[in-house]
Amino acid sequence: MTIEDIRTAGGPVAPTRGRQRPLGVTDVVLTGGFWARLQDANAAATLRHCEQWMEKLGWLANFDRVADGTTGPDRPGWSFSDSEVYKLIEAYAWEFGRSGDPTADEAVRRLTARVGRAQDVDGYLNTAFGHGEQQPRYSDLEMGHELYCVGHLLQAAVARLRTAGADDLVAIAQCAADHVCATFGRDGRPGICGHPEIEVGLAELGRALGEERYVEQARLFLDRRGHGTLRDIPLGRAYFQDDVPVLEATTWRGHAVRALYLTAAAVDVAVEQDDGELLAAVERQWTNAVARRTYLTGGMGSRHQDEGFGEDWELPPDRAYCETCAGIASVMVSWRLFLATGDVRYADLMERTFFNVLAASPRPDGRAFFYANPLHQRSAGTPADDDAVNPRAEGGDRAPWFDVSCCPTNVARTLATWHTYVATAGERELTLLQYASAHLDAPDGLGLEVTTTYPDSGHVSVRVTRAPSGPVTLRLRVPPWATGAVLVEGGRSTVVAPGFAVVDRELVTGETIELTLPMTPRFTWPDPRIDAVRGCVAVERGPLVLCAESHDLPPGTTLDDMRVHATTAPTDRDGTVTVRAVADPGPTEPWPYTAEPPGPGVTAPTDLPLVPYHRWAERGPSAMRVWLPIVRADSVRHGREQPADHES
Numbered sequence: 203m204t205i206e207d208i209r210t211a212g213g214p215v216a217p218t219r220g221r222q223r224p225l226g227v228t229d230v231v232l233t234g235g236f237w238a239r240l241q242d243a244n245a246a247a248t249l250r251h252c253e254q255w256m257e258k259l260g261w262l263a264n265f266d267r268v269a270d271g272t273t274g275p276d277r278p279g280w281s282f283s284d285s286e287v288y289k290l291i292e293a294y295a296w297e298f299g300r301s302g303d304p305t306a307d308e309a310v311r312r313l314t315a316r317v318g319r320a321q322d323v324d325g326y327l328n329t330a331f332g333h334g335e336q337q338p339r340y341s342d343l344e345m346g347h348e349l350y351c352v353g354h355l356l357q358a359a360v361a362r363l364r365t366a367g368a369d370d371l372v373a374i375a376q377c378a379a380d381h382v383c384a385t386f387g388r389d390g391r392p393g394i395c396g397h398p399e400i401e402v403g404l405a406e407l408g409r410a411l412g413e414e415r416y417v418e419q420a421r422l423f424l425d426r427r428g429h430g431t432l433r434d435i436p437l438g439r440a441y442f443q444d445d446v447p448v449l450e451a452t453t454w455r456g457h458a459v460r461a462l463y464l465t466a467a468a469v470d471v472a473v474e475q476d477d478g479e480l481l482a483a484v485e486r487q488w489t490n491a492v493a494r495r496t497y498l499t500g501g502m503g504s505r506h507q508d509e510g511f512g513e514d515w516e517l518p519p520d521r522a523y524c525e526t527c528a529g530i531a532s533v534m535v536s537w538r539l540f541l542a543t544g545d546v547r548y549a550d551l552m553e554r555t556f557f558n559v560l561a562a563s564p565r566p567d568g569r570a571f572f573y574a575n576p577l578h579q580r581s582a583g584t585p586a587d588d589d590a591v592n593p594r595a596e597g598g599d600r601a602p603w604f605d606v607s608c609c610p611t612n613v614a615r616t617l618a619t620w621h622t623y624v625a626t627a628g629e630r631e632l633t634l635l636q637y638a639s640a641h642l643d644a645p646d647g648l649g650l651e652v653t654t655t656y657p658d659s660g661h662v663s664v665r666v667t668r669a670p671s672g673p674v675t676l677r678l679r680v681p682p683w684a685t686g687a688v689l690v691e692g693g694r695s696t697v698v699a700p701g702f703a704v705v706d707r708e709l710v711t712g713e714t715i716e717l718t719l720p721m722t723p724r725f726t727w728p729d730p731r732i733d734a735v736r737g738c739v740a741v742e743r744g745p746l747v748l749c750a751e752s753h754d755l756p757p758g759t760t761l762d763d764m765r766v767h768a769t770t771a772p773t774d775r776d777g778t779v780t781v782r783a784v785a786d787p788g789p790t791e792p793w794p795y796t797a798e799p800p801g802p803g804v805t806a807p808t809d810l811p812l813v814p815y816h817r818w819a820e821r822g823p824s825a826m827r828v829w830l831p832i833v834r835a836d837s838v839r840h841g842r843e844q845p846a847d848h849e850s
């Protein structure tokens with residue numbers, strides 16, 4: 203595969219039509235800053251870290267045991283542990299495409315060889331079912347995850363196809379996809395998988411190989427869902443979205459990752475089959491769920507019992523589940539919708555989720571992760587053991603690995619491709635969506651060098667390194683919070699509104715276009731219908747949600763005691779944001795309910811420092827909160843005068 207082939211092959215998503223086109227995996231190269239640091243740690247540590255854990259726990263050897271004929275029901279790992287191997291292969295494949303690192307290529311080959319030996323002659327590939335004394339194939343479609351695992355295998359093959367070309371991994375995936383089509387096709391068993399993922403894998407492999415059969419099979423799975431196709435389970439049919447057909451659903455419900463993977467596939471199928479009704483249904487679900495079921499961080503899923511969406515306005519900060527994988531899945535949906543429609547709101551939510559969910563998960567060294575991402579930790583957790591599997595997905599400290607370890611490999615594959623979300627192309631048009639220092643080698647002969655320390659500063663400099671002849675349209679996304687952003691180009695300075703700042707003319711090689719986004723910290727108010735945070739305010743700076751940590755409290759106070767003066771704007775001194783706060787321990791009675799409203803009982807005001815949410819617990823476990831209760835007098839004032847200034 204030549205570099206030109208890789209350039210044109212696309213990233214994780216390459217629709218055959220749509221308002222915007224993604225750039226290729228080598229078209230954008232990060233050159234420093236926030237995301238380059240995360241991408242570097244991913245390459246240097248996370249990929250190998252994941253492989254070592256899966257080797258240690260026997261999840262890789264599961265494939266060897268199937269090949270050797272020695273496996274059985276005692277196999278280590280959950281039924282879906284194969285999918286972690288596939289996500290890791292996908293991450294290695296993208297990393298090889300991004301950096302050309304030969305050790306990433308070797309890792310793909312090494313893992314592919316072990317996976318391939320476990321494939322049955324008819325294409326079936328799974329280490330938890332169908333071999334030795336294990337349960338028969340497809341005997342537990344509700345919770346067995348067999349098709350889910352294949353979906354991740356197909357996504358890994360897409361990564362390989364688009365960065366190295368067809369090889370053994372692609373052949374294994376095609377064989378598995380053909381087996382799925384033969385078994386669950388129109389004339390086959392009318393089943394679906396309890397965990398959507400096969401659909402999005404089939405749709406993308408279909409695109410990558412030009413195999414419409416695979417897209418059609420994804421469509422079949424989508425159409426079968428929502429009609430009570432699966433057996434009922436105690437968590438209810440909404441858990442796996444088999445309660446309402448995708449076309450009729452008005453919002454996301456049930457298990458968040460399931461709901462969002464399913465939706466990503468629905469966009470793929472809608473785009474490939476030019477189904478406007480299906481696309482409109484998905485946009486409606488996005489609109490409703492983002493307006494009423496999404497946290498300030500972009501996190502999704504407020505219920506622990508089923509890792510699922512709550513009802514509208516059910517967004518408790520302390521019980522927020524906000525699984526890292528759900529944030530990644532939300533990005534998958536919004537990216538596809540942006541490519542299909544070009545609507546800026548999808549790119550806006552991606553940025554929010556990138557900075558406040560994805561970036562919150564990995565420790566800076568890339569060797570420990572958050573699984574759940576609550577917006578409020580009431581008491582500092584205990585330090586996670588760097589050498590032990592974390593049995594729970596929560597606890598207030600990043601852990602090296604989990605019993606259910608979906609998030610680390612999902613972080614790995616997403617960071618390996620983060621640069622592919624920076625920009626999109628249209629007809630003689632380039633749109634910058636996410637800001638990071640980078641070289642861009644865009645279609646139509648346009649070259650750009652972006653220089654910025656975003657999100658530390660809001661200044662973005664775009665130098666034209668190669669200008670095509672004739673006019674081009676360069677668009678720069680202005681986030682919804684960036685009121686008063688300024689664009690300087692062609693000797694003119696203009697205030698630009700949220701949406702897109704547009705430069706539409708012939709560009710000159712060597713010229714520089716500057717965008718300045720206002721980074722003054724700001725209060726953000728919740729919709730009063732979100733009961734759990736009524737009477738609270740959050741602070742944001744640029745794309746970052748901030749939080750208070752117990753590490754920074756005045757002596758003798760607790761985070762529970764702190765009240766914020768919402769009448770005094772937050773300040774930013776050399777990058778340290780503070781709010782004016784007082785400690786109010788409240789009444790000391792043995793019963794926390796009183797006939798009278800609480801009195802003023804407050805200490806002298808102090809400046810309470812805030813840190814970016816994505817950095818919480820980096821200094822060790824802490825109590826933490828994003829939503830800060832306001833001083834009562836402020837609450838009354840804002841209740842009367844202050845309109846809710848919340849974003850979508």
Ligand SMILES: [Zn+2]
Pocket residue numbers: 525526527528573607608609610612
């Ligand atoms: Zn996860």
